[in-house]
Amino acid sequence: MPEATPTKAPNERPAETVIEEGKTVGAPFSSDPKFKLRDVEVFYGDTRAIRNISLDITRNEVIAFIGPSGCGKSTFLRCLNRMNDSIDICRIKGSLQLDGEDIYDPKRDVVELRARVGMVFQKPNPFPKSIYDNVAYGPRIHGLANRKSELDDIVENSLRKAGLWDEAKDRLDAMATSMSGGQQQRLCIARAIAVSPEVVLMDEPCSALDPIATARIEELIAELSESYTIVIVTHSMQQAARVSNRTAYFHLGHLVEVNDTSKVFTMPEHQLTESYITGRFG
């Protein structure tokens, strides 16, 4: 891997201009990875959606995936908890490891994997049930609580962590769908963390929300980053800059550049990254 030249002046053009398959500039690897992803390729039928990506996701970091639409960042995210399984034509190659264990091992239980790697989706998608039942659903199916009081505690803790407790505590029996969009998304986050996952994947969690709700979610991500590894896909570069420690730039199925967020946004090493963050395309 070529080392970034730290002395480069901000107004100097980045050195790299072409994408070389399998080659990522910046610092894609870490010494203590939560996820160790090597030579990952994803095919939709004959289309190669992800081309030879290698990346480490560090424990308890917030990593943001950015890039133009259709660049494969959501597809890549969904490989991390095998949400692509339900798509028949989707094939995945390469090695994906969570804590040293292969994610796509045929013997691996996908239910257990998803309990460890939770997910929050683009559009708030609460179940058409009560607020309480939404949060309690995960703990219930995984048998995390033996008594009602334990379940109550889990629900309260999760809602507190999601910053929703004060708004929701008096109407836990109300339909989740009666809440506002921002509240619903925080409920979905509460639902995801109720099963105490190690990793939370967020697929453009704020794209359907107004700026105030977005700000709340971003605060929340900052709080959650203390105890969880968070992978967030976002279209908003400001959001990536605000919430993440590291940023990965995807382009047409390639992982072009990965580095500390501050570096990516101030001194991108790749021409394409620079073009994207300066708004020349995307």
Add this chain to the structure above:
Amino acid sequence: MTDSGSQAELVRRSLKRRYRKERRFRFYGITAIAIALFSLVILFTDIVSKGYTGFIKTTVTLEVPLDGELMYLTDATDPDQIAMADFQAPIIKALQAYFPTATSRSDKRELSRMTGSYASNQVRDLLEKQPDLLGTTRTMEFLAHDAVSVYVKHAGDPGYSIRLTEQQQRWTDELLDKGVIDTSFNDVFFSRGDSREPSNAGILGALVGSLLTMGITLVIAFPVGVAAAVYLEEFAPSNRITDFIEVNINNLAAVPSIIFGLLGLAVFIGVFGLPRSVPVVGGLVLALMTLPTIIISSRAAIKSVPPSIREAAEGIGASKMQVVLHHVFPLAMPGMLTGSIIGMAQALGETAPLLLIGMVAFIVEVPDGFFSSATVLPVQIFIWAGSAEQGFVELASAGIMVLLAFLITMNALAIWLRKRLERRW
């Protein structure tokens, strides 16, 4: 380049054209609805005007002298004597009280045809039950003879008096004036099975038969249909076999219902040796007929469950089974129920396949189980519509009204269930 003035003019002109088009389109729509409503009104008017008399019964209330000498009966506890006795005589005697001059043989015959043919059985049953009534006089209510009943209900319409002699017409008018012949709500219609005599025939047998048959259909078709739909939608791998099954189900939905009747005859009666004319076989045949409808509508309902809910559950770590049972199934339930009830309503009105498995038989008894001979509402209407007596015409129309009421109830139930179970997301 066109200048802006003429462009606005062009837009204005095209606007006018567009509005004209819109008005014309709206007019077509209103016309279509008007035609539909008009047809509906005609249909209902016709059925109700022909059928409302079916809900009226004509009775003759008489002081019947239970005179032993008259009936050639000395001991009402003796079955031999009961078998030989003439129970028509006291009824004629009671009528003669109003018409003392009617004593000739032909007069007596005409008098005996004022009450229905079951009137004498009524007298016999009374004496059999209470033999000590012999020698007393009892007030008894008989059903009027069918011809009398039709004449009374359609008073003044010459088309309905042809089966009565002039003398009988005179008598009927007189008895009506005296209140001996009277009309009231036809409880007989709702409490009996079929009969050869219209005034004695009821819809209850067919109604119970329909309920039993529908019960079997629902119990078989709903679970099987829903399970098939869930499997095909959620678990089946997409390969040739699945495609083949799918095409076949869609084709089955279009197969004429009489084919299912033939199948039922060949398989359920021929191979499995189930009895003819019973609700079990009828229900099985109709279940086969309804299955494709239920499967297709259930699949549509499952498909309409938003994928986001599925993803949400999968994202938390719900297994395939849990996703289906906890989320997809409850959300698809209203749609599946609606489809099933529409399928059931279709089955309720089905006649052709039931004709083939013998449910067209003349059955007097109200069926008391899934294995007793029965007929169903549409078949009963079919039988009555083909009968010669004038009294059956009104019964057929009344039967249609009962069938429609049944259907409307089922559809109302479907709407209610959908409203109850519907959840928004």
